[in-house]
Amino acid sequence: MTAPATVAGPRRSGRGRAAALLLALAGLTALVAVPTWFTTTGTTALQGTVTVRVAGSQVAPALFAAAVAILAAGAAVGLVGRVGRWVVAAVVVACGVLVVGTTLGVLGDPSAAVTPVVAAETGVGKLAGPVSTSVWPWIAVAVGVLDVVAGAWLVVASRAWSGPSRRHESTTDAANPPAPDERSDWDALSRGDDPS
Template identity: 50%
Template sequence: MTAGPEGRGAAPRRGRWLALVVLAAAAVAASALPTWVTARAGTALEGDVVVRVPGTEAAPEVLAAAVALLASAGALALVGPVGRRVVAVVTAACGALVVAAALAVLRDPAGAATAAVAARTGVEPVAPDAGLTAGPVVTTALGVLVVVLALALLRARGAWRQRSRRHEVPRTPAAGAAAPGAAAGGAGPDDDDRADWDALSRGDDPS
């Protein structure tokens, strides 16, 4: 028996969306690895010290959003139509978090580098001299693309069947359904045993 058009299209469609969300998570995580901020601070022993701050330190929320996107991709492989919409909302929230974290670094690179400079020099500077790389700009663009991907996933059409029924409530027979023996019109094993016992009580041999 061959599957209908919806059955043939459901798996590839789900696979495409799953691949896109995984790709988005990988791209967001990769964008946080390079240096985002280059800060310069003066120390008593070493003079001026240059501290390079990667995105994972300047905006740790970006890496957290990438992990959440991976989790969303895993959920997308199992859920049905309602779950797909929930995953789309979570994906959009991850994209918004990425954009907000990257914009915060763009607005205040010195503030984003303060903790890293303090860890490197042992002294927390008031306002270190900080410069930006292209990292926060790239990550901001990726966050916007993640939001667009989430909106497209939310509006996705076609068959989207639930893969896992593990948490569904099993169906129970109706309260008025007759027992198999009663439905067939015959007596069950319990009725036969009871009739034999009554015959023995009367002194009859049921055999």
């Protein structure tokens, strides 16, 4: 009698571990977009040459979208069945690819990426100096790769899980309703319903 409980225990903890991992990855994916990715200079009419610091969220807003999608995937892990888990894993992998692709695109041409930000802050759409790159875009690439690996791990790990929880489903069968008894008939009459 204790064997099913011991099997269900690891399955539930596996889902919980996966949800916790996806929650952590969502936070990490959003976090790497917050610091300064690039630093450059621009010119203003009043202040002359000014330093402009560009955050990752300004040049790669897709990272926040990927973080939200991974967060939703973490919430869905415990609710979906076998096919749903494949969809969740595919979403996580796609988010990782989006993070890597977006970040590498920005790293491929930092000047083009930061020019709109400099124009918005200075009013002049031209850089006054070179663009220096911090380590954060490369960390974002690593986090994107980690997202892809997590999606692949989810496919492998979820094979041992049971189906979605049936805790909140009705125990009565719609095709075979329970036989009426006298008490339920009287309750129905009290509500004004005809039990026959």
